[in-house]
């Protein structure tokens with residue numbers, strides 16, 4: 001049996017499952033302080049006698065295996081989590097092989113191994129929710145370098161008619177500041193789900209998200225782009241984004257995936273809301289193999 | 291003996307050298323039509339009895355080894371080169387193992403193996419010249435996906451005081467359109483080299499280049515960024531870019547390489563103008579090993 005954790009900023013999902021990605025049992029916990037949440041996590045996995053554990057965590061996290069603080073949450077404002085030795089705490093309690101990465105890198109891995117990107121060896125997964133984050137698998141490997149990607153904070157060009165200042169505490173009007181769920185709510189005075197029929201809301205939203213995808217395509221050239229998270233439940237966003245990406249690139253990247261069937265290139269997660277937890281299970285599989 | 295080609299849009303460099311990167315002999319040719327240029331290339335390598343050849347080429351090129359048109363130049367406006375079977379022509383003439391990639395991916399490889407990024411396993415190489423292009427090595431592998439990266443064409447935010455429309459035929463005011471050598475010349479009416487003492491020229495240039503570097507850092511998180519090409523001969527650009535990258539990120543990527551010694555993170559090529567040809571030689575070494 002393999003264990004998997006999808007540690008999000010608002011909720012924790014813990015699951016056990018099989019190497020083929022089947023999820024057998026799961027629990028969901030609110031993300032309180034580590035002292036409140038982690039004991040329940042450990043208890044769950046002790047009960048199930050797992051052989052390996054995969055963790056996809058909210059960030060920023062230290063994912064450098066050569067670092068003294070590998071597996072720590074680093075600079076979050078979330079009470080109790082700053083510098084928390086997440087992986088070490090789990091290791092001390094569970095004594096099984098573990099792989100640790102970001103929640104979005106895990107989701108990208110899940111989608112490449114068992115989801116919408118099974119036919120290719122590279123994909124980018126972006127979630128548009130309370131924040132915006134993205135991860136990628138490149139030629140079979142999770143993308144990382146100096147640190148993990150922080151694609152949610154890239155620059156976008158402001159729309160001429162948009163007066164909203166953006167809510168990112170670091171950058172104001174970066175992508176996340178302009179296009180994550182809270183930006184929609186602050187700009188229009190209502191939650192995204194209540195704005196479903198307001199065409200101009202999704203026009204503007206797709207204006208920013210298409211810019212982000214253009215940058216991703218030009219910089220990492222993913223073989224598929226998967227868009228998940230609460231905001232992407234608004235399915236009318238897909239054709240808007242697809243069309244705007246084609247307009248922005250203007251024929252420059254001359255491949256059939258973009259010039260032709262872009263509706264098969266920019267897609268929702270094949271695993272639906274289980275991309276992250278399934279990806280974490282695939283991290284556990286990797287831990288067992290190494 | 292190994293062979294190397296750096297095929298640029300204005301000139302071809304052909305060289306022979308050793309596995310340790312030593313260049314023994316080289317020739318330089320103008321990039322005319324393939325019929326005019328390629329015979330001289332082949333003649334040079336026949337004379338030297340090479341065991342393997344590495345090619346770093348101007349693009350766009352097809353670098354997908356599973357593609358029927360692998361090794362072709364694809365959609366260039368350059369007379370005679372569109373759809374030219376570059377690699378196949380060389381193979382038919384020389385019958386040695388070959389590796390083929392973009393000129394900037396080759397330069398990134400050269401810098402990781404023998405240049406300014408020898409201490410790390412990942413780097414991004416950007417050239418700012420007649421055009422802007424970038425390549426990257428990620429965890430030891432050349433970055434590629436759907437195609438090779440086309441980082442020169444990413445979006446940037448226009449400076450409020452800048453009226454120049456940009457010269458990119460596809461996107462107008464993308465990064466290349468606003469910041470490559472010809473943009474400087476068209477905006478200010480003089481070549482970059484003659485504008486050396488014009489502070490505002492380099493302020494504006496660094497404004498655009500710093501934005502590009504911010505996007506690269508957030509999206510691929512390279513362990514070092516190497517900036518080459520004619521425009522980067524203006525060494526005063528380095529501190530300007532370094533400072534602006536720190537301002538733009540505003541502490542968000544909290545690693546010592548960026549918060550602290552950014553002058554060792556954003557650097558000129560360790561191999562100088564030989565990054566590309568040395569990288570092509572390293573491609574030849576890889577061809578021999580595979």
Ligand SMILES: Nc1ncnc2c1ncn2[C@@H]1O[C@H](COP(=O)(O)OP(=O)(O)O)[C@@H](O)[C@H]1O
Nearest residue numbers: 010129130131181182191192193229230231233
């Ligand atoms: N159906 C929906 N339509 C539009 N926005 C939604 C929808 N569901 C959730 N959201 C928005 O997405 C954000 C929550 O994102 P979600 O991915 O569900 O969680 P989190 O990012 O916290 O893990 C909120 O800002 C919420 O308003």
Ligand SMILES: Nc1ncnc2c1ncn2[C@@H]1O[C@H](COP(=O)(O)OP(=O)(O)O)[C@@H](O)[C@H]1O
Nearest residue numbers: 300419420421471472481482483519520521523
């Ligand atoms: N010393 C310099 N200072 C500023 N700009 C320069 C300098 N040298 C070359 N350039 C500009 O760089 C461009 C040529 O780039 P270069 O990298 O030399 O060649 P290419 O990109 O064609 O391979 C031209 O636009 C030229 O004006």
Ligand SMILES: [Zn+2]
Nearest residue numbers: 153168171174
């Ligand atoms: Zn931000």
Ligand SMILES: [Zn+2]
Nearest residue numbers: 443458461464
């Ligand atoms: Zn362009």
